[in-house]
Amino acid sequence: MLRNTSTGYGRVAIAFHWTMAILIIGMLAFGLYMTTLPPTDPATFQLFQLHKSIGFIVLTLAILRLVWRLLNPSPKLPEGMHPLEKLAAHLGHIGLYALIFAMPITGWFMVSASPWGIPTVLFNIQPIPHLPVPEALGTKEQAEAFFKLLHEYGAYLLIALVVVHVAAAMKHHFIARDDTLKRMVSTKPARSES
Ligand code: HEM
Structure with a gap:
């Protein structure tokens, strides 16, 4: 099994990171774009279906990644970092996770609450059941509006966290000149096989 050590990430962790980075940044742009299109256009409907399908892939990868991370703890942050910087990094990572x-789950609740009852069919192949929506949230319209708000503001927060995350990676690479970014690109600095 290939896994990370105390100084580097393993191939699996690196693959999860970059696959999910592409999917999530793509989904943020995709979501913002598709909501500007005419909602009754059949082409928009297909895009919404695709958005939902990719969202379920992200959710599946997120679960697998979390399990992988719990079994293979991440390497330590660089020694030279101030304790407050380390705390900010940990909080940022928790927020990202x-x-x-939250994005796929609020999206799933949103479509489950919708009074239109539009089915979700994963890549037009596998139907996904709707989630039970708590009655305390009011009518279907109210519950849908609630989850839509969470999904939308969650997206803005995620964009902000991604920007800070990328800026921090750049700071490590170009200003502190440590291995933080390099070790998420390559296993070379701390490769271990066991
Ligand atoms: C990584 C996962 C996801 C990301 C990053 C994401 C992101 C977004 C963004 C940025 C928007 C536009 C928000 C707005 O301006 O109103 C959006 C809209 C939407 N998303 Fe997602 N989404 C994800 C997963 C899902 C999933 C799993 C579903 C459903 C199963 C879903 C259903 C929807 C729907 C229906 C809308 C349109 C809301 C409207 O009617 O305005 N999303 N998404």
């Missing part, structure tokens, strides 16, 4: 789960 939370939103990576």
Whole structure:
């Protein structure tokens, strides 16, 4: 099994990171774009279906990644970092994980609450059941509006966290000149096979 050590990430962790980075940034742009299109156009409907399908792939990858991470703890942050910087990094990572789960889950609740009852069919192949929506949220319209708001503001928060995350990676690479970014690109600095 290939896995990370105390100084580097393994191939699986690197593959999860970049696959999910592409999917999530793509989904943020995709979501913002598709909501500007005429809602009754059949082409828009297909895009919404695709958005939902890719969202379920992200949710599946997020679960697998979290399990992988719990079994293979991440390497330590660089020694030279101030304790407050380390705390900010940990909080940022927790926030990213939370939103990576929250986006597909709020999207799933949103379509489950919709009074239109539009089915979700994964890539037009596998039907996905609707989630039970708590009655405390009011009518279907109210529940849908609630989850839509969470999905929309969750997206803005996720965009902000991704920007900070990328800026921090750049700071490590170009200003602190440590291995933080390099070790998420290659296993070479701390490769271990066991
Ligand atoms: C990584 C996962 C996801 C990301 C990053 C994401 C992102 C977004 C963004 C940025 C928007 C536009 C928000 C707005 O301006 O109103 C959006 C809209 C939407 N998303 Fe997602 N989404 C994800 C997963 C899902 C899933 C799994 C579903 C459903 C199963 C879903 C259903 C929808 C729907 C129906 C809309 C349109 C809301 C409207 O009617 O305005 N999303 N998404």
